Amino acid sequence: MTKTGKPGINRRTTLALMGAGAFTVASPWVARAQAKTIKIGMPTILSGRVAQLGTSSRNAVMLEVEKVNAAGGLAGRQIEMVVRDSKGQPQEAARIARELVNTDGCELLIDGEASSGSFAVHEVARDIGVLCIHTCSEASSLTADPKQHIPNAFRCVRQGIHDSIAGGSYAANIAKAKGLKKWATCSPDYAYGRDTTAEFVTYLKHFAPDVEIISETWPKLFQPDYTETVTKILQAKPQALYSALWGGDLTSYIDQANIYAMFTQMEVFAVNMADYTALTVVKNLPKGIHSGNRYIKTYPATAENAAWGDAYKAKYKEYPTNWSWQNATAVMFLSEAAKKANSTDGKKLAEVLTGLTIKCPFGADGTVTMRGEDRTLVGYAIGWGTTIPNEPYVPEVKSGDWKQIFALEAEWKKSKGYT
Amino acid sequence: MDLDALIGCLGSSACVVTQTTSGLIIGMLLFLVAVGLTLIFGVLKIVNFSHGAFYMFGAYFALTGYQLTGSFIVALLFGAIGAAIIGLIFERVFISRVYGRDVLMQLLVCYAFVLIFDDSVKLIWGAEFKSMGMPAAFQVPPWFIAGGVVPPFYILLISVALVVAALLGIGLARSRLGKVIRAAAHNPDMVSALGINTAMIYGSVFALGCALAGLAGALAAPVRSMTPGMGFSVLIESFIVTVIGGMGSILGALIGALLIGLIRSFGSLGFPLFTDGLMYLFMVIVLVARPTGLFGKDVA
Numbered sequence: 001m002t003k004t005g006k007p008g009i010n011r012r013t014t015l016a017l018m019g020a021g022a023f024t025v026a027s028p029w030v031a032r033a034q035a036k037t038i039k040i041g042m043p044t045i046l047s048g049r050v051a052q053l054g055t056s057s058r059n060a061v062m063l064e065v066e067k068v069n070a071a072g073g074l075a076g077r078q079i080e081m082v083v084r085d086s087k088g089q090p091q092e093a094a095r096i097a098r099e100l101v102n103t104d105g106c107e108l109l110i111d112g113e114a115s116s117g118s119f120a121v122h123e124v125a126r127d128i129g130v131l132c133i134h135t136c137s138e139a140s141s142l143t144a145d146p147k148q149h150i151p152n153a154f155r156c157v158r159q160g161i162h163d164s165i166a167g168g169s170y171a172a173n174i175a176k177a178k179g180l181k182k183w184a185t186c187s188p189d190y191a192y193g194r195d196t197t198a199e200f201v202t203y204l205k206h207f208a209p210d211v212e213i214i215s216e217t218w219p220k221l222f223q224p225d226y227t228e229t230v231t232k233i234l235q236a237k238p239q240a241l242y243s244a245l246w247g248g249d250l251t252s253y254i255d256q257a258n259i260y261a262m263f264t265q266m267e268v269f270a271v272n273m274a275d276y277t278a279l280t281v282v283k284n285l286p287k288g289i290h291s292g293n294r295y296i297k298t299y300p301a302t303a304e305n306a307a308w309g310d311a312y313k314a315k316y317k318e319y320p321t322n323w324s325w326q327n328a329t330a331v332m333f334l335s336e337a338a339k340k341a342n343s344t345d346g347k348k349l350a351e352v353l354t355g356l357t358i359k360c361p362f363g364a365d366g367t368v369t370m371r372g373e374d375r376t377l378v379g380y381a382i383g384w385g386t387t388i389p390n391e392p393y394v395p396e397v398k399s400g401d402w403k404q405i406f407a408l409e410a411e412w413k414k415s416k417g418y419t
Numbered sequence: 420m421d422l423d424a425l426i427g428c429l430g431s432s433a434c435v436v437t438q439t440t441s442g443l444i445i446g447m448l449l450f451l452v453a454v455g456l457t458l459i460f461g462v463l464k465i466v467n468f469s470h471g472a473f474y475m476f477g478a479y480f481a482l483t484g485y486q487l488t489g490s491f492i493v494a495l496l497f498g499a500i501g502a503a504i505i506g507l508i509f510e511r512v513f514i515s516r517v518y519g520r521d522v523l524m525q526l527l528v529c530y531a532f533v534l535i536f537d538d539s540v541k542l543i544w545g546a547e548f549k550s551m552g553m554p555a556a557f558q559v560p561p562w563f564i565a566g567g568v569v570p571p572f573y574i575l576l577i578s579v580a581l582v583v584a585a586l587l588g589i590g591l592a593r594s595r596l597g598k599v600i601r602a603a604a605h606n607p608d609m610v611s612a613l614g615i616n617t618a619m620i621y622g623s624v625f626a627l628g629c630a631l632a633g634l635a636g637a638l639a640a641p642v643r644s645m646t647p648g649m650g651f652s653v654l655i656e657s658f659i660v661t662v663i664g665g666m667g668s669i670l671g672a673l674i675g676a677l678l679i680g681l682i683r684s685f686g687s688l689g690f691p692l693f694t695d696g697l698m699y700l701f702m703v704i705v706l707v708a709r710p711t712g713l714f715g716k717d718v719a
Binding site: 047048051052055216217218220222223224225227228229230231232234235247248249251252255256258259260261277281282283284 | 424428434437438441442444445448541546547548549550551552553557558560561568570572573639641642643644645646648649652653683684686687688691692694695
């Protein structure tokens, strides 16, 4: 007897095909895992006031990707970057991150967002399980808080808490040597400014208990005029000022404070000064501003770092930024992990990345490590120094002590209930 | 709240001088932007939501002028004239088409051009922030008046704004062109019937308003970093000034701007976390007491 049926495909086959189709659409990184090229998605900020940092992030990634591709690619697969502009909006960053994976077929993500956007992208990574490396968010809680821990997300960025410990230690030494007991602060009025300032003050007082904060000012982010904050600080007559202002806000502040001769009346500690974005823009940079290193090609003072800075400048006709070295390091980590895993599979890469140490021009000792316990970057060059008006801008940088940073970071985590 | 700091300041001549000067500086720059806004509204009945963009153009044109010549006077002229030319073209080609239309249409056109102008600046001067730097003549130590700190550059800035205020006030009150402008503000049909080219008057007033915003941007360029979109925050405060002073009133713009400057300056001492709130609170009080603003009846 011959079995008969309706022409065409039956219901069971239709359901199976639909299921396979839906799976393919929903999980394209799985379906396309064997493609010759590997797409890496990157949401970042390419427009608005922070565009310069986002652009410098993309530039640094492209610089490193070219090297990886020239050397044979990521485990034999050529990298194709797909970079999208989030305009600095967290919801847009999250939407783009999801779209990059689900629609564009990206198998890995480099998250070039500022803190607010990074937390949004982090949730996308948690949801869809794609390997994600955060490259710009300095908010310590992104990796310190165990609630944020997921096996597929890493952070390749300097951290606020590390900078505050190194900065607090450096500033306390100056305070003791020069008898600076009365301090003022002036930082932007949002999470980064408030948190960073509080942490800096905590460690400044930890190392120099005599210090007293006699004035605080919190200008709005992107405020055009700082005259009232400058004169308020002058009225308070502090011996030293700490500021976490950055970018155009910092340069405006310096220009406006300069004409009141503020920098001759007190020691100024501006954590974000030593970045080329600010150093090259201020026309009358005062001598002697204390700053944490962001990115300068003379620190760490190695041939590798200088060569990297020069190569970037030769290609893009401007100096790299703090975000640049972090993004470049992320690509270096991916490249090394792919070699060790001999694979581009996200899970295998994540296993290798955890605790991985690589040679890196931006390392304090020539290497950096993706610390296993919280999947965050440690061992990068961190230090403070004073500015001069021309290159090299910060001729001498006093390095932070990573042993001290680790010890105090562990105490800080405990105090926050993270461990 | 830190009332002790505020009271302590009021008891010290040095502090009063420093904070008053600080308030005048903030106020005078605001005045230059707000007076253009109020002038345009008074004559053209257009709420120019794109006015902040001309402040931005002024700053960037001044930067270019300064880079080309090294002269701050040329930079000021570049800023004012450049903004005026773009304003004139904008008014003739686009704004003139929405005269008499509802405010939503005006808002739509202006907002579209805010985006276009911001992107144009990005294309021409780049997305990164820029700084002009202080002209060499003003790279001098500040003056000390009654113990208070007063930078010479800010004396120039206040003087220029005061001269502009005086010229505008006298020009509108006494000159023939001023009388025609005031007549056009009251009854444009009658002015047109008398054979006066109202289109030219409208274009001139719009360009003048933009030139004033451009001058403010040029004056601010040595001390404020420039970025595409920098006009937005100035625009908000300028609207507050015009609402307090009364839409269409030049004297109102001057008084409103000075009050806002002084509120910011002294408020930062006594109410450091509520300085912006003080500004809005003052606006609310004025609106409740006088809904037309302090000088709302004095239409230009």
